[in-house]
Amino acid sequence: MGMKQRGLLVVFSGPSGVGKDSVLKKVLASRDDLKLSVSYTTRKPRDGEVHGKDYYFVSKEEFFDVVNSGQMLEYAEYCGNYYGTPLSTINKELDAGNTVILEIEVQGGEQILRKFPDAVSMFLVPPSLEELTNRLKNRNLDSQEIILKRISEAKREIEFSCNYKYVIINDSIDECAGKILKIIDSEFCLFRRMQEYIKEVLNNG
């Protein structure tokens, strides 16, 4: 194939405790063409955080320059600081043929899918709510009361899965990571992403 395909923007969501981070770690470790999206933030870097890797640490002015130019895919305020996803850094990776994975909660995901309809959206679900409860209990981070709150929040988030193209059950990290890689590979075979290639075949013979 003479030409290189543009990378994919993957929007990745799922309820708290479902295991998004572990699955993404596995996915990202397996291939060089997969990158995690790096957000802009106006908060100060913490010890050990690296500019351009953990976040792009920017001033409020720089942040809103991007917002006002329409180049922020989504943004939100949290504890007085702003966090946002700049289109420019994503497009740079996509143009280089890399696939960018963006882990985001369901409301932010909705904003992105509206502005970037070509994105591939994936929603991670637990095998059952009982299993999710067990996972939250085993983390030993939350009280019984907080766990009940998290489960009711998880239910609300799972209702949003209807906005997503793919739903993946996280029953095992390896299988789940494997499915994500299969979905990415198969998305590259969609007719609309192969159209240029077909033109090339037909015009050279």
Place this chain on the structure above:
Amino acid sequence: MGMKQRGLLVVFSGPSGVGKDSVLKKVLASRDDLKLSVSYTTRKPRDGEVHGKDYYFVSKEEFFDVVNSGQMLEYAEYCGNYYGTPLSTINKELDAGNTVILEIEVQGGEQILRKFPDAVSMFLVPPSLEELTNRLKNRNLDSQEIILKRISEAKREIEFSCNYKYVIINDSIDECAGKILKIIDSEFCLFRRMQEYIKEVLNNG
């Protein structure tokens, strides 16, 4: 996951000489849940052909009973014999959770996709028309004149790829078979095919 998903109907096409049979052989050998669609035909069985495996050998009357009941997905006449794809045998496999692969030329494929919009359509393309020419030459079956005719026919068929959801380049049989398996697995993760599962998760907790 408590419930079993229904299998997929895969509509598989591509120009003559692109290697559909070799690729499908590889795909079918790799998993038990993948079955080749078996057609009805009114022609007599040839030596070694097995009823229910190569074809269902039926009388003209039986054939048109199925057609007239609206249960033939597509059919065509060839050399005075009829060939058709009965919906009932496909549905039996799909209900059992098996995926049925139907190799068919582009016009028949178009008929099926209209009647069975949930089918997953895949089109196999050669890496280039030059490579397709080489493959046809290496088979040593056709004269130069016939090969030119086949290539011009292949171009016409490749134009039909726009009716297909996925386009797969056959540069290597193994890679190509791998892509088909990835597409099948990822299609099972589509939201609409996971909807029942999500309902089950939300109703049990």
